[in-house]
Amino acid sequence: MRDGAVNTMSEVILKGVYKRYGKTVAVTDFNLHIEDKEFMVFVGPSGCGKSTTLRMIAGLEEISDGTLQIGEKICNDLPPKDRDIAMVFQNYALYPHMNVYENMAFGLRLRKTPKDLIDKKVREAAGILQIEHLLGRKPKELSGGQRQRVALGRAIVREPKVFLMDEPLSNLDAKLRVEMRSQIGKLHRRLGTTIIYVTHDQVEAMTMGTRIVVMKDGFIQQCDTPLNLYDFPKNKFVAGFIGSPSMNFLTVSVQNGMLNAQGLKVSPEGTLAQSLRPYEGKQVWMGIRPEHVGLKGFTNIPVGENIMEGEVEVVEPLGAQTDILVSVGGQILTAKVDGHVMVNAGDMVQLVVDRSKLHAFDLQSENALGRS
Amino acid sequence: MNHIVMLLLASVSIPLALIGYLALGEGFLSRLAKNTAHRVRPWIWIAPALILLCVFLVYPTLSTALSSFKDATGDLFVGLANYKFIFTNPDTLASMKNNLLWLVFFTVGSVLFGLITAILADRVRYGGVVKTVMFMPMAISNVAAGVIWKFMYDYRPAGLPQTGTVNAVLSSVVPGFEPIAWLIQPATNNGALIFVGVWMVVGFCTVILSAGLRNISEEVLEAAKIDGATDWQTFRSITLPLLMPTVLVVATTMVINALKIFDIVYVMTNGNYNTDVIANQMYKQLFVTQHSGQASAIAIILLIAIAPVMVVNIRRYREQMGSAA
Numbered sequence: 001m002r003d004g005a006v007n008t009m010s011e012v013i014l015k016g017v018y019k020r021y022g023k024t025v026a027v028t029d030f031n032l033h034i035e036d037k038e039f040m041v042f043v044g045p046s047g048c049g050k051s052t053t054l055r056m057i058a059g060l061e062e063i064s065d066g067t068l069q070i071g072e073k074i075c076n077d078l079p080p081k082d083r084d085i086a087m088v089f090q091n092y093a094l095y096p097h098m099n100v101y102e103n104m105a106f107g108l109r110l111r112k113t114p115k116d117l118i119d120k121k122v123r124e125a126a127g128i129l130q131i132e133h134l135l136g137r138k139p140k141e142l143s144g145g146q147r148q149r150v151a152l153g154r155a156i157v158r159e160p161k162v163f164l165m166d167e168p169l170s171n172l173d174a175k176l177r178v179e180m181r182s183q184i185g186k187l188h189r190r191l192g193t194t195i196i197y198v199t200h201d202q203v204e205a206m207t208m209g210t211r212i213v214v215m216k217d218g219f220i221q222q223c224d225t226p227l228n229l230y231d232f233p234k235n236k237f238v239a240g241f242i243g244s245p246s247m248n249f250l251t252v253s254v255q256n257g258m259l260n261a262q263g264l265k266v267s268p269e270g271t272l273a274q275s276l277r278p279y280e281g282k283q284v285w286m287g288i289r290p291e292h293v294g295l296k297g298f299t300n301i302p303v304g305e306n307i308m309e310g311e312v313e314v315v316e317p318l319g320a321q322t323d324i325l326v327s328v329g330g331q332i333l334t335a336k337v338d339g340h341v342m343v344n345a346g347d348m349v350q351l352v353v354d355r356s357k358l359h360a361f362d363l364q365s366e367n368a369l370g371r372s
Numbered sequence: 373m374n375h376i377v378m379l380l381l382a383s384v385s386i387p388l389a390l391i392g393y394l395a396l397g398e399g400f401l402s403r404l405a406k407n408t409a410h411r412v413r414p415w416i417w418i419a420p421a422l423i424l425l426c427v428f429l430v431y432p433t434l435s436t437a438l439s440s441f442k443d444a445t446g447d448l449f450v451g452l453a454n455y456k457f458i459f460t461n462p463d464t465l466a467s468m469k470n471n472l473l474w475l476v477f478f479t480v481g482s483v484l485f486g487l488i489t490a491i492l493a494d495r496v497r498y499g500g501v502v503k504t505v506m507f508m509p510m511a512i513s514n515v516a517a518g519v520i521w522k523f524m525y526d527y528r529p530a531g532l533p534q535t536g537t538v539n540a541v542l543s544s545v546v547p548g549f550e551p552i553a554w555l556i557q558p559a560t561n562n563g564a565l566i567f568v569g570v571w572m573v574v575g576f577c578t579v580i581l582s583a584g585l586r587n588i589s590e591e592v593l594e595a596a597k598i599d600g601a602t603d604w605q606t607f608r609s610i611t612l613p614l615l616m617p618t619v620l621v622v623a624t625t626m627v628i629n630a631l632k633i634f635d636i637v638y639v640m641t642n643g644n645y646n647t648d649v650i651a652n653q654m655y656k657q658l659f660v661t662q663h664s665g666q667a668s669a670i671a672i673i674l675l676i677a678i679a680p681v682m683v684v685n686i687r688r689y690r691e692q693m694g695s696a697a
Contacts, residue, residue: 060594081600093591097613106609107599154599 009071010084010161010194011036012057017066019052019218026052028218030066034196039188041209042198044241049218050198051166057196058087058164071161081110086155087164090171092147094139094154100126101135104154118157125156128190129183145176152184156191163195169204181207202242206230214238236285236366239359245290245323247359248333252286254279258305259286259360262329267305269355275370276360284369287359290323293335295343296350306353308333312345326351390420433675440668444661454669464670467648473562474569474630474649481570482626483619486577490585491607493578503582507575514572518639521568525554525640555640561647568636573629577622584618585611617688624685631678650674 012034019027027049034040042050055061057068059080068075075083086107094103101122108118126132129149139147148168155163168184169177185208188195199205205212206226214221214229214237222234226242233239239247252259252266254276259266266286268276276284293308294301310328321339325332326349335351343349360369397416401409443450458464489506493499509517526536530551534540539551554564588611596606612619634651641647643656650670658667 058598060597080598081602085598087595087598089591089595091589091591093589093595095592095596095610106596106601110600110605154595158599 009036011069011071012040012162012194012196013067013069014053014057015067015069017053017056017068018064019049019056019061020064026218027056030220032213032220032223034194037192037194039185039195039197039208039210041205041212042196042215043200043202043205043212044215044221046200047217048215050200050213050215052218053215054164054166054196054198057083057162058085059083084161085164086158086160086162087166088148088151088155088168090167092139092151092171094147094150096139099136099138100131100142100150100153103139103150104157107154107158121157121159122153125153128156128187129153144172145180148172148180152187156187161194163193165195165197167199168197170199170201177204184208203244206242214241232368233359234368236287236361236368239287239361239368243289245334245336247287247289248293249361250286250288250328250331250333251283251363253283254281256280259284259358261286261331263310264308264328265305266308266353266355266358268358268360270370272358272360272370279362279369283363285361285363285366287361288333288353289357290334290336292354292357293333293337294352294354295324295335295337295341296352298338298341299352301352301354303352304355306355308351308353310349310351312343312347312349315343315345324349393420436668436671439664440672442665442668444663444665446664450665454665455673457666458669458673463648464650464653466646467643467650467653470562470646470648471631471633471650474566474633475627477563477566478569478630478633479623479626481566482573482577483581483623485570485574486581486622487615487619489574489578490582494582494585503575503578505575506578509572509574510576512572514635515639517568517572518636521564521571522555522640525564527551527553527556555647556645558646561641561645565636565640565647568640569629569633572636573626577626580622581615581618584615587618588614617691621685621688624681624688627681628678628685631674631681 012032014030014032014034017027017030018025030049030053032040042053044050052061056063057070059075059078063076070083070085073083095106098106104122104125105118108121113121122135123132126135129152131146131149131153134142134146134150139150142150148171151168165184169180172180181204184195184197197204197208206229209226211223211225212229213223216237222229222238224232229238229242233242233247236249240249250261250264252261252264254260257267257273257276257280259268259276267273292301296303296307308326308328310326310333312324313327313332314325316323316325317339319339321336322341322343324335324337324343326335327333328351333351337343361367362369394417397419401413401416404412439446440454441449441451443453489502493502496502512520523535524537525539526534527539528534528536528551534543534551536551536554538554543549543551552560554560592614593606593610596610601609632651633649634655637643637647637649637652638655643649643652651674654667654670654674657663657670
C-alpha cells in the first residue's frame with residue numbers, strides 16, 4: 001500500500017542489470033532510469049529481452065547481476081508482493097474460478113484490507129473501467145476486451161507504485177486494440193502512476209510512450225522520446241524498427257561528398273555531409289523514410305541534387321496515400337506518395353528525396369552518422 | 373493345437389459375422405423410406421453392443437438381484453432374510469467396518485500422496501523419473517503386490533533373524549525395536565493392507581493430478597504471486613480450487629476401488645485377524661459357504677453403494693470433457 005503520501009516517488013532504476021540462463025545471456029548491461037509518473041515502453045522483436053526485463057522488475061525472474069531500485073528500495077531480493085507493483089499479463093491471467101469482483105478483490109484480501117474499503121475500491125475501479133455490470137460474472141463469460149478491463153481493474157485497485165504491462169493488447173482485435181490503447185493512455189493520466197509497458201508493436205510504442213526503449217538481442221539500442229527515435233535513430237536497427245512502412249536502406253558510395261549508386265545521386269546537407277567526409281570513397285548505408293521520398297512533379301520537396309530514377313514494381317493504393325515500390329538500380333525502395341497519383345507497375349519514374357531527412361549508417365557497425 | 377484352431381476360427385468368424393450382420397442391416401435399411409431409415413440406422417448399428425451388454429451385464433445383475441431374495445440353492449424365496457443376515461452377522465458387519473476404513477484411508481491416502489508427489493515432482497528436474505518409478509506398481513497385479521508385501525511384512529519373533537524387510541530395516545535402525553506382526557496385530561493389520569493398496573495406486577493418482585496441475589496456466593499463478601499471495605495461499609486459493617475437478621475424479625475412482633477391494637486382502641490375510649472386506653465376504657459366501665442367496669445380497673449391497681459414486685464420477689468426467697471442448 002502507498003503510505004497515503006502524494007509525493008511518494010515511484011521511479012524505477014536499473015543499473016547494470018543482466019539476465020543469464022546458463023550460458024545464454026538474455027539481457028545485457030541494462031541501465032535505465034524510469035522517472036516518476038513516466039509511461040515507459042519497452043519495444044523490440046520477440047526474443048529481444050523486453051519481457052524478461054519486465055519480469056525481473058516484477059520479481060518473477062531473478063536478476064543475475066546488477067541492481068533494481070523501485071522508489072527508495074533496492075528490490076533485487078524482494079518477493080513480488082513487497083515490491084509495490086501490479087502487473088497486467090498478455091493472456092489476462094484472471095482467476096477462472098472467481099467472479100470479476102473476487103478477481104479484483106483478491107490482492108486486497110491478501111493484504112487484510114477491511115471489507116468495506118475493498119468494496120469501495122473495487123467499485124471505484126469498476127466505475128473507471130465501466131465494468132460495474134460485470135462484477136458478478138466469471139471470466140469465461142466475458143469477451144476479450146472485457147477480460148482485459150478486469151485485468152486492468154485488478155491492477156488498479158491495488159494502487160501500486162508501478163504498473164507493469166506485458167503485451168496487454170496483443171490478444172485483442174485491431175479495432176479494440178486502438179480503443180484500449182487510448183483508454184490505457186487516459187488511465188495513465190488519471191492515476192498518474194509510473195507504467196512500464198512491453199510491446200512488439202512499434203505503433204503502440206509510439207502512440208503511448210513518454211519514452212521508448214528499443215531492444216534487440218538483450219541490448220538497449222536506444223532510449224528516447226517517440227519523435228526523437230523517429231528523427232534521430234542511433235543505428236540502422238532502430239531506424240528500421242520505428243516507422244511504418246519502415247525506412248529504406250540503400251548501399252551507396254560516397255564520392256566528392258555525394259551519395260552515389262546506380263540510378264541515384266543525392267547530396268547530403270548539414271552535419272550529415274560533415275560526418276560523411278571520413279567515408280569519402282567508401283560505401284555506407286543511405287537511409288530515407290518512405291514519407292520523405294516524393295514523385296517528381298507531384299511533391300513539395302524542392303528538386304536539386306536529390307533525384308533517384310527507377311522502375312515501378314508494385315503499386316499499393318491505400319486511399320489517403322499510395323505506396324509504390326521502385327527498383328532503383330536493383331535496390332528496392334518504398335515511397336509514400338499522394339493517393340491519387342497515377343502510376344503503374346513498369347513505369348519509369350523520378351523520385352525526389354527530402355535531403356533534410358536523409359540518414360546514413362556505417363556499413364559495418366550500422367551506427368548512425370551525423371544527425372545526432 | 374485344437375485350442376489354437378478354435379482361437380483362429382473365433383478371431384476370424386466373429387468379425388465376419390458382425391460384418392455380415394451390418395451388411396444385412398444396411399440392406400434392410402435401403403428398402404425403407406429415407407426418413408425411416410435415418411431413424412432406424414442407429415439402432416441397427418448399436419444393437420450388437422446393446423445385446424452383449426444385456427447378456428453379460430443387465431441380465432446377471434437382475435438375476436443376482438432376484439437370487440438375493442432366495443435361499444442358499446436358489447430354490448425358495450426367503451424375502452429379506454439374506455439382507456437381515458448380512459446386517460446382523462458379526463463377520464459381515466466387521467467387513468463393512470473394514471471397508472469403511474478402506475474407503476476413508478485408502479481414498480484420502482492415495483489422493484493426498486498423489487497430490488503431494490505431483491506438486492513436488494513438478495518442481496524438480498528429475499520429476500519425470502520420480503513419476504515413472506511411482507507409476508510402476510500399476511504394472512503389477514494386485515495379487516503379485518500382495519505376495520511381495522507379504523514378504524515385506526513377514527514376522528519372526530524377536531531374537532530370530534528377521535526375514536521381512538520392514539522388520540529387518542526397523543530393527544537395524546531403531547535401537548531396541550521389537551519386531552511387529554504387521555498383518556496379525558489388530559492395531560496394524562488393516563493399516564498395513566491399506567498401505568499396500570495406496571502403494572499400488574499412488575502413481576496413477578500422481579500422473580492424473582500432475583496432468584491437472586499442468587493445465588493450470590502459469591500466468592494465473594504468477595498473477596497470484598504479484599497480487600501478494602504466498603506459496604501456500606496460492607496453493608489454497610488458486611491451485612486447489614482449479615484442480616478440484618481432477619481431484620474429484622481421482623477421489624471417486626479411488627472410492628470405487630476401495631469398495632471393490634478384494635485381491636490384496638484375499639492374498640495377504642484372506643480376511644483373517646479381523647481384516648475381512650465385503651468383496652471377500654461375497655467370495656466366501658459363494659464358494660466356501662456356498663450360499664448363493666447371501667452372496668448375491670452382498671453383491672447387490674456393493675452395487676448400491678458404488679452406483680451413486682459412479683454417477684458422480686461420470687458426471688464429472690463429462691463436465692471435464694465438455695469444458696475441454
